[in-house]
Amino acid sequence: MRYAYFPGCKIPHHLPEYGSSVEAVCAALGIELVKLEFNCCGWPVRHENELASIFSAVRNFAIAEEAGLHILTPCKCCFGNLKYAVSRLEEDRKLALLVGSLLARDGLAMPRSMHVSHLLTILDEQVGVEILQRHAATPLTGVKVACHYGCHALRPGNVTGFDDPLAPTLFERIIRALGAETVDWDLRLECCGHPLRGRDDVISDALMRKKLEGAASAGADVIATACTYCQLQFDKERDLLPVNAALRQAPPAVLVTQLIGTALGLDSGAVGMDKNNIPWHAPIL
Amino acid sequence: MHFFDFGLSIASVICVAGVARRIALWWRPTTKPVSDPRPRPILSAVKALVLDVLLLARTVRTGPLRWLAHCLVFFGFMGLLLFHALDETVTVSFFPAYESTLDPWQFLRNLFAAMTLAGLGLMIYRRLAVRRLRAVTRTQDWAIVLAVGCIILSGVFLEMSKIISPAAYQRMADEYFYSDNGQEVTALKAFWAHEYGVVFSRRLPSDAATLEMGAELNEDNCAACHADTRSAFLSRSLATALAPLSPAMNTSRADTVFWYFHMIFCFIGLAALPFAKFFHPLSTPANMIARQGRRDGDAESPLAQRMGMDACTRCGECSVRCSVAPSFSVLGNPDILPSEKLASLRRFWSDGSLAGRPLADFAQGSRICTECLRCTDVCPSGINLQDLWMRSKKEVARRSPDPNGAVRLMRPSQRVVSFEDCNIVPPISGLADNAESYWACVQCTTCTSVCPVVAVCEDPSTDLDLTPQQIMNLLRMGLKDQTLGARMVWSCTTCYKCQEHCPQNIRVADVLYELRNTAAARMGCGDRAGIDGESQ
Numbered sequence: 001m002r003y004a005y006f007p008g009c010k011i012p013h014h015l016p017e018y019g020s021s022v023e024a025v026c027a028a029l030g031i032e033l034v035k036l037e038f039n040c041c042g043w044p045v046r047h048e049n050e051l052a053s054i055f056s057a058v059r060n061f062a063i064a065e066e067a068g069l070h071i072l073t074p075c076k077c078c079f080g081n082l083k084y085a086v087s088r089l090e091e092d093r094k095l096a097l098l099v100g101s102l103l104a105r106d107g108l109a110m111p112r113s114m115h116v117s118h119l120l121t122i123l124d125e126q127v128g129v130e131i132l133q134r135h136a137a138t139p140l141t142g143v144k145v146a147c148h149y150g151c152h153a154l155r156p157g158n159v160t161g162f163d164d165p166l167a168p169t170l171f172e173r174i175i176r177a178l179g180a181e182t183v184d185w186d187l188r189l190e191c192c193g194h195p196l197r198g199r200d201d202v203i204s205d206a207l208m209r210k211k212l213e214g215a216a217s218a219g220a221d222v223i224a225t226a227c228t229y230c231q232l233q234f235d236k237e238r239d240l241l242p243v244n245a246a247l248r249q250a251p252p253a254v255l256v257t258q259l260i261g262t263a264l265g266l267d268s269g270a271v272g273m274d275k276n277n278i279p280w281h282a283p284i285l
Numbered sequence: 286m287h288f289f290d291f292g293l294s295i296a297s298v299i300c301v302a303g304v305a306r307r308i309a310l311w312w313r314p315t316t317k318p319v320s321d322p323r324p325r326p327i328l329s330a331v332k333a334l335v336l337d338v339l340l341l342a343r344t345v346r347t348g349p350l351r352w353l354a355h356c357l358v359f360f361g362f363m364g365l366l367l368f369h370a371l372d373e374t375v376t377v378s379f380f381p382a383y384e385s386t387l388d389p390w391q392f393l394r395n396l397f398a399a400m401t402l403a404g405l406g407l408m409i410y411r412r413l414a415v416r417r418l419r420a421v422t423r424t425q426d427w428a429i430v431l432a433v434g435c436i437i438l439s440g441v442f443l444e445m446s447k448i449i450s451p452a453a454y455q456r457m458a459d460e461y462f463y464s465d466n467g468q469e470v471t472a473l474k475a476f477w478a479h480e481y482g483v484v485f486s487r488r489l490p491s492d493a494a495t496l497e498m499g500a501e502l503n504e505d506n507c508a509a510c511h512a513d514t515r516s517a518f519l520s521r522s523l524a525t526a527l528a529p530l531s532p533a534m535n536t537s538r539a540d541t542v543f544w545y546f547h548m549i550f551c552f553i554g555l556a557a558l559p560f561a562k563f564f565h566p567l568s569t570p571a572n573m574i575a576r577q578g579r580r581d582g583d584a585e586s587p588l589a590q591r592m593g594m595d596a597c598t599r600c601g602e603c604s605v606r607c608s609v610a611p612s613f614s615v616l617g618n619p620d621i622l623p624s625e626k627l628a629s630l631r632r633f634w635s636d637g638s639l640a641g642r643p644l645a646d647f648a649q650g651s652r653i654c655t656e657c658l659r660c661t662d663v664c665p666s667g668i669n670l671q672d673l674w675m676r677s678k679k680e681v682a683r684r685s686p687d688p689n690g691a692v693r694l695m696r697p698s699q700r701v702v703s704f705e706d707c708n709i710v711p712p713i714s715g716l717a718d719n720a721e722s723y724w725a726c727v728q729c730t731t732c733t734s735v736c737p738v739v740a741v742c743e744d745p746s747t748d749l750d751l752t753p754q755q756i757m758n759l760l761r762m763g764l765k766d767q768t769l770g771a772r773m774v775w776s777c778t779t780c781y782k783c784q785e786h787c788p789q790n791i792r793v794a795d796v797l798y799e800l801r802n803t804a805a806a807r808m809g810c811g812d813r814a815g816i817d818g819e820s821q
Contacts, residue, residue, distance in 0.1 A: 009608050009655035009656065009657035010655070010656070010657070012657055012658040012659070012662070013581075013582045013656055013657065013658040013671060014656065037606065038608075039607075039608045039609065039610060039611050040608040040609045040611070040612075040655050040657070042611070044653070044655050045609065045612050045653055046798060047689070047798070047801050047802075047805075048649075048653070048687075048688065048801070048802065048805045049612070049615060049616060049711060049712065049802060049805065049806075050711065050712070050713040050798065050799070050802050051615050051711070051712040051713050052611065052612040052614075052615040052616055054713070055611050055614065055615055056609070056611040056612060059611050088713075095713065098712075102611075102614055102615065105416070105614065106416075106611075106614070151778075151779070151780035151781055151782075152779070152781075154781075155780065155781035155782065155784065155785040156781050156784050156785055156792075156794070157785060165785050166785070190737055190780070190782075191737050191778045191780035191782075193778060195778045195779050195780075196738075196776060196778050199689045199775060199776070200772075200775070200776045203738055203741060203742070203776055203778070204778075206741035207737055207738070207741055207778065210737075210740075210741060
């Protein structure tokens with residue numbers, strides 16, 4: 001298993017623990033990550049200029065194709081935008097020509113095929129639940145996990161093809177393989193609110209609160225995230241609330257690779273659990 | 286010499302005053318909170334001095350060609366500066382027997398010059414060959430290459446003109462060669478003409494006996510202070526190449542002319558040191574030592590930030606590798622690229638002269654940046670660009686709001702009508718304008734009832750202006766302009782639930798994206814109109 005690793009823009013500075021834990025988990029499970037110099041996936045600029053967004057996305061596919069690799073990303077927003085660009089090129093011939101001419105100016109060719117997978121898909125389809133179970137040296141027995149899916153991977157389902165957009169099961173399968181329990185959580189498919197950060201902080205906070213309260217009332221110990229932005233919202237942004245805010249007591253957010261890394265017994269420095277602002281410790285049995 | 290003393294004094298005064306002013310600006314009082322970067326051991330500053338400043342370790346990572354080019358110029362020019370320009374201070378104190386006309390100095394001078402010229406050549410090649418670098422190259426980038434190149438070339442021409450000059454020969458002969466014997470005088474001249482390349486106006490004998498006698502006289506009177514000019518390989522080759530012009534150069538005293546040229550270029554270089562990119566030989570090492578080899582984007586003190594802003598060499602490496610550079614390819618706004626944005630940030634913070642269109646462009650560059658840390662990681666000068674972007678973003682957005690901020694600043698009545706008299710469309714559009722997009726819409730309100738944003742609003746009609754289903758209704762009636770300012774359009778969290786759940790497969794979320802694109806494009810057109818109005 002060899003993939004072009006697409007961490008996205010936010011990991012290097014804002015969430016380095018996701019990057020280090022992804023690399024550690026992939027190394028432990030035999031997934032080789034090749035680091036190419038990608039550019040932004042184009043999602044952030046889509047609010048302002050869709051052509052810039054799609055060109056950014058397709059340029060990454062061109063870079064991956066030059067290396068003969070498929071893209072693997074741990075970020076749902078990067079995944080969603082890369083997928084969206086593929087669907088737009090397929091339906092709009094004129095747009096494809098325009099993007100092709102922009103690529104040519106950078107000395108790149110229009111990629112013949114464009115493949116991107118989210119990390120969860122690779123863990124589920126390529127690694128498999130059995131291998132995960134077998135590698136889980138310290139299973140997360142008794143931990144109740146609320147799986148947070150992340151909008152941009154899930155919807156629109158016909159574009160992303162990630163899982164059943166109305167009743168997905170992929171995330172839970174992986175978490176259960178680690179020995180943890182998954183809780184039945186009504187809001188697991190809802191938005192974390194991060195896309196509105198800086199645009200409408202009131203609604204962003206309201207969406208975050210609703211989700212965290214929902215996870216707490218579902219009886220979860222932790223919320224598992226598999227997206228850079230979701231984790232930033234539930235951890236770093238939540239930490240900006242007043243020190244006495246009740247929401248701090250809601251289940252902490254933990255990256256899926258941190259949970260896997262803990263179950264696999266990987267080096268704690270790479271897993272980076274101590275870098276989370278709202279702390280969580282795996283129970284010691 | 287009057288000219289020399291006068292020129293040097295003027296250039297030195299400009300240089301010292303300018304450098305003092307720029308360094309003083311680093312300590313300007315600040316209203317921004319002073320943060321405490323983590324203290325680091327002094328040893329890492331020494332390490333940075335050796336690795337980053339002397340060995341250009343940061344430049345290595347940006348490619349072997351760039352490193353080679355910079356090393357050639359750096360070591361070549363520093364060699365000339367220390368052992369040639371400052372020879373009476375530096376060279377003499379280390380090597381008391383120093384004579385500029387002896388080897389290895391004569392040879393080294395040419396070697397250093399050749400290194401510098403080769404380095405400059407590579408730099409010019411790179412600036413022309415890398416497309417994005419060419420796009421960000423400004424006058425000052427060519428100016429510094431030209432200034433250094435002129436200093437070196439005028440020096441080579443000066444040495445060449447001295448080699449061929451009979452006047453220069455006569456000056457040396459008068460001082461060191463005491464002889465009344467006409468045969469000896471001719472023999473030495475013949476030797477110098479034949480071996481050392483002096484071009485006399487009169488033809489001199491070149492028979493073996495005369496030359497042998499000349500060689501002996503040279504050995505006795507000259508060799509202790511003057512080496513064979515062949516070791517000055519650049520100047521001597523140039524003299525050979527320009528041989529047909531030699532008599533003319535000698536009659537017009539080219540050696541004096543080139544001396545003036547060389548001095549004037551050196552004075553210009555010295556006086557230009559405190560300005561623009563010419564300052565980087567001082568500010569960049571200072572910044573690298575202050576950064577102590579770090580590559581992170583942690584918060585810095587205002588002093589370190591200002592030092593960093595001055596340390597930019599405009600090498601363009603950040604812009605070549607910027608994560609959001611594809612947006613520059615589409616939008617054409619240079620301020621999206623870090624090296625250009627840094628220049629605008631300097632203006633934004635220092636004199637407040639940034640306004641109108643340049644401010645709007647800078648604000649767009651500022652918000653399109655995704656804070657991916659790459660520019661900071663690759664910067665060969667070790668500038669903490671990440672911290673500069675993060676620190677300035679909020680302030681920039683306040684002075685020049687993004688489309689979202691601008692819409693939110695409008696009064697409700699403005700939000701409905703603001704976009705009516707402008708027909709600019711974004712590069713990708715058609716979904717919102719196409720009646721087919723909504724033919725199937727039956728106004729079932731599913732989009733509104735599944736919307737998480739509507740769900741968390743106490744009163745959607747006052748908080749959001751319109752609900753998703755109302756927007757779709759206006760659009761299918763062709764009333765697009767009236768939806769562009771609706772806060773629902775801007776508060777859409779892009780979760781795609783509306784689109785996923787729509788029983789009629791209307792692309793609700795994609796339409797909302799397009800509406801934001803349209804409004805953004807139209808606001809750009811409004812700005813331009815404003816600037817035109819100002820200039821009239």
